[in-house]
Amino acid sequence: MRFMEETMTAEPDLPPAPGAEQYLSLALANSAIALPGGHIIDLLGTPAATNQWLTERDLAPLDADMREMCATQLRSLREQIRALLASRVAGLPALPAALTAINDALTRVPTAPLLQWDDKTGPYRATPHPTTQVVDHALATLAADAADLLTGPDAERLTACGSDPCNRYLLRHGRRHWCSTRCGDRARAARAYARRTRPETA
Known part of the structure; x- marks a missing residue:
């Protein structure tokens, strides 16, 4: 099926999935939302x-x-995080490319203040954070959050929404x-419809 993609700058009328306000990486994974009718x-x-998405967080x-x-970098990290979440939920080995992407993002920025040198005042330590490195810092923060989620106690509670076509x-x-009351209602309605239309067995 070919998805028709819509681009929005504000979240649809859908609450964050449980855990997405606690884990930025979960919010990132859920930032491409599949809707009925083949829309994303x-x-x-x-x-x-x-x-806007980064600023709000x-x-x-x-x-x-x-x-x-x-x-593009952020969307790419999103897909790699989604791949790792899918592997964790399904109990399958992680894709090497997804692990590499997370570790690359984690090591892209310094974890400790670097030694700097001012010609007038001498040595000092500071973490560089110019505008050009904003994305690198965001990627590193999101990758660290994903690593924490996947290795922490909450990983046992991680699951995919059970209402088709939701991908959160x-x-x-x-x-x-x-992930929401809307998805729960849709799943229950689908089950009820399946029961009503199930052929009778002799």
């Missing part, structure tokens, strides 16, 4: 939308002036396998 709403569909200043290359991931609470 991509919250990172444009550089401006990407800038304190990962970039409002005036970061994102370029398409930056948005969530942290399960009890037996709930839906």
Whole structure:
């Protein structure tokens, strides 16, 4: 099936999936939302939308002036994180490319303040954070968050929404396998319809 893609700069009328407010990487994984009818709403569909998404999560200043290359990097990391979440949920080995992408993002920025040298005042330590490195810092933060999620106790609660065609991931609470009331209602309606239309067996 070929998806028709819509680009939006604001989230649709859909609450964050359980766990997405706690884990930025889960919010990132869920930033391309599959809707009935073969539509996908991509919250990172444009550089401006990407800038807004990062700004709302304190990962970039409002005036970061994102370029398409930056948005592409974030969308690429999203797909690698989704691949790792899918592997974890299915109990399958991780794709090597996904692991490499996360580790590359983690090591792209310094984890400790670097030694700098001012000609007048001498040596000092500081973490570089010019505008050109905003995306690298955002990618590293999101990759670290994904690593924490996948290796922490909440990984056991990680699941995919059980309502077709939804593609969002969530942290399960009890037996709930839906990311929203809307998806739960849709799944229950689909089950009821399947029961009504099931052929009678002799």
